[in-house]
Amino acid sequence: MQRTQTDKCDFLHFNDLACETVGGRVVFATDEWFAPARNLLKSEPPQFLPSVFTEFGKWMDGWETRRKRVPGHDWCLVQLGVPGRVHGIDVDTSFFTGNHCPHVSIQGGCLEDTPTFTLDGDRTGMAASDSQMAAVATLGSGAWPQLVGVAPLQPGSHHFFKVEFSSRVTHLRVNMFPDGGIARLRVYGVGQRDWSSVSSNQLLDLLALTNGGVCLGFSDAHFGHPRNMIGWNDLVVLVRVLQVDRSGILQVPGSEWAVFRLGHRGRVSRVEVDTTHFRGNSPDSCRVEACSLDVGDESWSSAEWDVLLPPQKLRPHHRHHYGEAELRLNRPISHVRVVMAPDGGISRLRLWGRIAAAPANQERPASKL
Structure with missing residues (x-):
């Protein structure tokens, strides 16, 4: 894995395997206090509305968690709309200027069966329950291979990572260290099926x-x-x-x-x-x-x-x-x-x-x- 510049991103011509328009969805998130994780997979670019607030704070077009006051970090699970080989990832912090995620890592897994749990409705102001944490723990996602090692993020920026991982991926685990916000996640790759x-x-x-x-x-x-x-x-x-x-x-x-x-x-x-x-x-x-x-x-x-x-x-x-x-x-x-x-x-x-x-x-x- 390496962070790269736009002009060196030969993977950008591939398809976004995680976009909501091809069926990508967030199936779990530890915390979604300020903004729900499902925003990560929106097809349209993020936007900023200065005067819009919710009962939980400033409205943000992305995924933003509350500031942690206990040990650990926030993370979410993304189910790819099209399983396949991932060649590159764009972690976009647009409009997250003082509240962006300081560091990120991304892991990939290939699950034979689709997880039965899901996150429905508006999750703003919510966090995962103990039962949801127990259910997702059975996947062992913390031990999945790393596609992107722990890397620093800058405010209001695109971060392009070239992925050197040849195996098929069905799900991603996105780790935010320790908390904060990410606007969009683009997962560039090629679909694979069992011919x-x-x-x-x-x-x-x-x-x-x-x-x-x-x-x-x-x-x-x-x-x-x-x-x-x-x-x-x-x-x-x-x-x-x-x-x-x-x-x-x-x-x-x-x-x-x-x-x-x-x-x-x-x-x-x-x-x-x-x-x-x-x-x-x-x-x-x-x-x-x-x-x-x-x-x-x-x-x-x-x-x-x-x-x-x-x-x-x-x-x-x-x-x-x-x-x-x-x-x-x-x-x-x-x-x-x-x-x-x-x-x-x-x-x-x-x-x-x-x-x-x-x-x-x-x-x-x-x-x-």
Whole structure:
């Protein structure tokens, strides 16, 4: 583990496995006096409202505990929305300037069964009961491996930690020493599932976050990151020559692209390009290219790309479906590159297909989900 600077955070293009929008939730917290721990996983950035107070003190958009007057420290358990391998963590203390947590550490565990206890409702002003403490003690979370060793935190700052831990993680234990506040927790990684339980005849989205799909590179992400094709919207291409070909596709210089690794090598039989909510800023057209690389080989920048889906005219705010009649490849692929012209936004890309075996000794080890 090491603390790192933003420009060295090569893990930031991965998905946030803990965000509430993918099912992440806080299942336990020792204390939530000023602000509940569930705020850590909000998808939106933290905010500060100077004039807002609760009966317990200043309202804060994050997790903040009361000042300890007994030995020990505060901690919480986070259940990842998508279990997987964690590559990096952002501990954000935005707006916690004199009340931030002085030091933090983070541990990771892989639980076979989901804990039966949970924290419901507004927990502001509350602390864990003796029975809740006894129930969570059965997990032995204090002995879980460390993903982030004890590290100092600064007020009102992002703290990026690169994680060197290769095992699958389902839950995190976030330790605050001894108390204080944290605004947000972002857990960047790649989802993992047990492919041994998936039939080769089962049709599924090979690019889905829960199946291990991940964005590896892109040309532009000014208005939104293309990871998992959630709200990809790039800068406007300013040079436009409005000519069309026989298919009505604009012939303009320039395009934008993003590269994705499938969660499992497979044969794609259906492609969905969804421009929902992009009404005046959808692309004019797009195409999808594909290649097949060995497991662990990420040399996509020098790979030979073949056309999976030839250029297609797109409509705004519409789900476009393409079947085998439009697709050009019928062999297993591992990576895709979606190219949109000349600019605009795509909300989702779904690649429906069936898993295929990798070359001998090249398959990723199965991980239970």
